[in-house]
Amino acid sequence: MLGRLVVISFLLFSLAIEVQLEKLEEPECGFFDEVQMVAPEAIPSEHQWVVRIVVVDKGALDNTCLGVLVSKRTVLAPAHCFVKFNRDAKAFSVHLGVHNKSAPVGVPFCFSNGYCVRPAQEIRLSEVAVHPEFDPKTLQNNLAVLTLQQDAKLGQNVMPICMPPPQLANETLVGQTFVVAGLSYWKDLKQKTWVTTHSRSFCQSRNNKLLTGSNTLCGYHTRAEGFYYGAPLVGMQVKGHVTQNYYLVGFQIDIKWDNKRMLASFLAIRNYLDFIHKNSDSLIVRP
Ligand SMILES: *[C@@H]1O[C@H](CO)[C@@H](O)[C@H](O)[C@H]1NC(C)=O
Ligand SMILES: *[C@@H]1O[C@H](CO)[C@@H](O)[C@H](O)[C@H]1NC(C)=O
Numbered sequence: 101m102l103g104r105l106v107v108i109s110f111l112l113f114s115l116a117i118e119v120q121l122e123k124l125e126e127p128e129c130g131f132f133d134e135v136q137m138v139a140p141e142a143i144p145s146e147h148q149w150v151v152r153i154v155v156v157d158k159g160a161l162d163n164t165c166l167g168v169l170v171s172k173r174t175v176l177a178p179a180h181c182f183v184k185f186n187r188d189a190k191a192f193s194v195h196l197g198v199h200n201k202s203a204p205v206g207v208p209f210c211f212s213n214g215y216c217v218r219p220a221q222e223i224r225l226s227e228v229a230v231h232p233e234f235d236p237k238t239l240q241n242n243l244a245v246l247t248l249q250q251d252a253k254l255g256q257n258v259m260p261i262c263m264p265p266p267q268l269a270n271e272t273l274v275g276q277t278f279v280v281a282g283l284s285y286w287k288d289l290k291q292k293t294w295v296t297t298h299s300r301s302f303c304q305s306r307n308n309k310l311l312t313g314s315n316t317l318c319g320y321h322t323r324a325e326g327f328y329y330g331a332p333l334v335g336m337q338v339k340g341h342v343t344q345n346y347y348l349v350g351f352q353i354d355i356k357w358d359n360k361r362m363l364a365s366f367l368a369i370r371n372y373l374d375f376i377h378k379n380s381d382s383l384i385v386r387p
Contacts, residue, residue, distance in 0.1 A: 106307035126255070129384040130262035132336065140323065142290040144199045144217040147281035149261035149332060149348075150290060151175050152195040153246075154222070166282045166330035167194065168351055169260045172251040174380035178330050178353055178367070179234045179244040189228040191246065196221045196258035199290050201283045213384060218257050224249045229379040231372070242311050242353050243372055245379040251259075262347040263385045264370045265337055273317040273368060274299050278349050280321070280364065282331030294322035295333060295364060297358045307363055311354035315371040324362040327352055334367045345386055 129149075136146045151167040153175075167177030175194055182191040195205050198220040203209040211215040226339040234241045252258055274297055281292035297319035300312045312318055330353075334346040350366035357363070369376070377383065 112216070127175075128346055129260045129386065130334070130337070131259055131292070132343055132345045134343065140292075141294040141322065142281050143293075144197075144257050144290075147279075147290065147292060147332070147334075147346075148257050148259040150198070150199065150282045151177075152198050152283060153177050153181055153191055153330065154193045154195060155190050155192050156192040156247045163195075164285075164328050166328045166332070166351070167246065168330070168332040169196065169252060170263060170348065170376070171260050171380060171382050171384060172254065173248045174350065174383070175246040175248065176369070176376065177246060178242045178351065179230050180236065180239050180242050180353075181329055183200065183230050183234065183236065185203050187230060188297075189230065189244070191225055191228055191244075193222050193224045194246065194248065196223065196252050197255075198283065198291040199257065200288045202288045209385075218255060220257065221253060223252060224354045227379075231375055237252065239311055239353065241315065241372075242367055242377070243341060245376055247380070259324075260384055261332060261334060262337065262345050263373070263376075263383045264347050265385060267385070268335075268337075268347075269370060273297055274336070274351070278319075278333050279346070280325075280327060280331050280333050280352060280366075284328065285326035291325050291327070293325050294367075295319045296322070301312045303363055303365070306359075307356040310356045310363055311365050313321075315368050316353065316365050317350060317368050320358070321362040321364060324357070324360070327364075329353060347386070 149169040155162045165181035167175040205220040226249045229245040231241045231243040241314040292351040305316035333350045336343045354365040
């Protein structure tokens with residue numbers, strides 16, 4: 101009898117392990133870990149959806165635009181980074197999992213204490229879909245959907261962000277706290293900061309050169325950081341009383357100073373879901 105009980109509980113135990121393993125192997129997005137929020141700098145295994153866009157223009161490389169990975173094959177990015185007035189796209193490839201912007205891609209980057217991050221990946225683009233109403237003069241609808249030639253290898257330093265949950269479709273984007281992360285002009289390593297949002301008219305009254313529009317949101321950085329265009333802005337998705345993941349709110353399209361504070365403008369992704377769905381394979385939305 102005892103023997104049987106042991107066998108049964110062993111079976112239950114291994115079943116539980118299997119269930120857990122299965123869960124871990126589910127396609128993941130928007131990994132959130134509360135512990136990571138205390139450090140001011142981003143660590144390699146957070147905000148892993150930040151992507152660097154590689155543009156080739158007359159043989160020269162320009163790597164100062166970012167995008168955001170939304171599935172294994174799809175990246176969203178500001179169109180003005182690589183679309184010329186004749187609508188030709190100059191984007192060539194993307195770099196995934198970059199933690200140090202000055203370190204070479206394809207080899208592990210190691211910190212001075214010996215801790216190493218998986219190599220960043222380079223993947224060529226197969227398609228660039230520019231929003232049909234993108235206006236290169238006013239930069240309205242500044243959005244392109246990039247399709248990769250092969251699947252991104254997901255892991256510790258590469259993961260898609262979740263798309264906005266439908267139940268938040270009509271929530272206000274004013275008076276919220278989000279997080280922006282990415283590579284920056286001033287530092288080698290990936291950075292992050294909080295953003296507190298304001299109304300468009302308020303932001304414009306603080307700096308009338310800030311690029312805004314009916315499909316944008318804006319706010320102040322908690323820590324002034326010179327992120328490259330395209331740095332993704334994410335919100336925290338709460339289930340019950342628990343934060344379960346990050347989801348995509350937008351990406352940076354402009355930054356300006358307001359005295360010593362940094363004011364940033366973001367394209368609001370939720371206004372473009374139809375266009376994004378039409379041009380991508382399998383987006384991930386968490387219930
Ligand atoms: C980033 O990588 C470059 C090139 O390998 C290196 O010189 C630099 O020290 C690294 N930066 C940091 C902060 O580790
Ligand atoms: C958001 O608003 C639209 C238009 O009023 C409505 O059709 C939709 O059901 C609303 N969605 C949610 C989740 O409240």
